[in-house]
Amino acid sequence: MSFTNNSKNKVALIDCNSFYVSCERLFNPKIQSMPVVVLSNNDGCVISRSTEAKKIGIKMGEPYFKVKELVKKNNVQIFSSNYALYGDLSRRVMKVLKGFSDKIEIYSIDEAFIDLTHIKDSQIEEYGKKIRERVLKWTGIPTSVGISSTKTLSKVANHIAKKDKTGVMYLKKNIDSVLKNFDIADIWGVGKQLSKLYKKNGINNALELKNISNTWVKKSTNVLGAKTVMELRGIPCIDLETEDTKRKSCCVSRSFGKKVESLEKLRESITTHCLNAAEKIRIDKQTTRAITVFIRTSPFDRNRKYYSNSITIELPVSSNNSFELVKTAIKGLEKIYKYGYFYQKAGIILSKLKESSEKEFNLLTPILENKSKTLMKAIDFTNAKYGRNAISIAQAGIKNDWKMRREHSSRIDTASFDLLPKINV
Ligand SMILES: [Mg+2]
Known part of the structure; x- marks a missing residue:
């Protein structure tokens, strides 16, 4: 069987x-040029490695204690994750990418798909190089650019771009020879379960999956499985989720460095999460109509009883007012909190999000809204200028000793004046 790729579609995956x-x-x-490793929350596992660290044999996802020997022997530089810094740099990278195409899907903190159908075939590689150069020049972050006719193929192209000196790969010709050497488990959307099923049926690489019969794939997998096959054939099936299809919910949660028992401490944590989430949706000019609060103990702690619960509260009117959201979230927390448990995780989800311009009125709206809008603007402005949580509310607590363990943090926050990096010349 052979499939010809006639699609004019061009999509690029840019990955930091x-x-x-x-x-x-x-x-x-x-x-x-030293080996560098970044650890997950609470310094648990390896989540990012420099090329040098990879070469030494430090594996992705490995628990920190298991690699401590290697780290010592090779003078590997260890960092606790610093999401304030990564989030800020991610926003800068995405901003640069928006200059290259109106249609962009921010896929994760360090990846974005952009539509490049408007660029001619003959110019596409140059364009890819331009993207890389500008992101590097304006933000300092190196990227790889994979381009092809579907999202799935652009992911494949990106894998190859990562290994190529130019950092850019346009996958259009000789696709089959590339797919033949591409492991089934590395294909976007093929998880562990699915790759097991494929391998059991003798499908070991992307080319074999591409050439599978439609009937078999429909019978043996789900809709997404079939879509992946079509995309490998160059037929776009998975659309870009652009800003117009903006996120419908916003979740903020963290594991505690030290387990938390008291309601007071949980209140502080939920308040902080709620303030962060409220700020996020205000930045995106959105409001929320429903707040979910969840708490749970550790499912792996065999010596203690497990407890997990959540509650969703609908607001009478959509809002992005920090005080209102916090008040509601705390009410929810008090309903689900149970004394006598050691909590490991707490978080909130704001859902039913929509544009704040889509007005919704009740009798109190005009008076309350103007007042709160001015106040929220003042808070966001101050926090942007003087650092996160410069202005907060008393309920968020001053000490915050429930916060994460971050023994190796670089303590840099490009959004905070006090934590700006210092350079000695
Ligand atoms: Mg990456």
């Missing part, structure tokens, strides 16, 4: 190289 490591290196020239 070892993103968290690159962020740490940006303000620390000394570690430029």
Whole structure:
């Protein structure tokens, strides 16, 4: 069987190289050519590695204690994750990418799909190079650019671009020979379960999956499985989720560094999460209509009883007012909190989000809205200028000793004046 690719569609996947490591290196020239590793929350596992760290044999996702020997022996530089820094740099990268196409899907903190159908075939590779150069020049973050006719193929192209010196790969010709050497488990959307099923049926690489019979794939997998096959054939089936299809919910949650028992401490944590989420949706000019609060103990703690609960509260009117959201979230927390448990995680989800311009009125709206809008603007402005949580509310607590363990943090926050990197010349 053979499939010809007639699609005029062009989509690029831009992926930041070892993103968290690159962020740490940006303000620390000394570690430029040293092996560097970033750890997950509470310094648990390896989540980002420099090329040098990969070469030493440090694996992705490995628990920190398991690699401590290697780290010592090779003088590997260790960093706790610093999401304030990564989030800020991610926003800068995405802003640069928006200059290249109106149609962009921010897929994760360090990846975005952009539509490049408007660029001619003959110019596409140059264009890819331009994207890389500008992102590097304006933000300092190195990227790889994979381009092809579907999202799934652009992911494949990106894998290859990562290994190529130019950092850009336009996958149009000789697709089959590339797919033949591409492991089934590395295909976008093919998870562990699915790749097991494929391998059991003798499908080991992307080319074999591309050439599978439609009947078999429809019978043996789900809709997404069939879509992946079509996309490998160059037929676009998975649309770009652009800003117009903006996020419908916003979740903020964290695991506690030290387990938390008291309602008071949970209140502080939920308040902080709620303030962060409220700020996020205000930045996106959105309001929320429903708040979910959830708490749980550790499912792996065999010595203690497990408890997990959540509650969703609908607001009478859509809002992005911090005080109103916090008040509602705390009410929810008090309903689901149970004394005598050691909580490991707490969080909130704001859902039923919509544009704040889509007005919704009740009798009190005009008076309350203007007042709160001015106040929220003042808070966001101050926090942007003087650092996160410069203005907060008393309920968020002053000490915050429930916060994460971050023993190796670079303590840099490009959104906070006090934590700006210092450079000695
Ligand atoms: Mg990446």
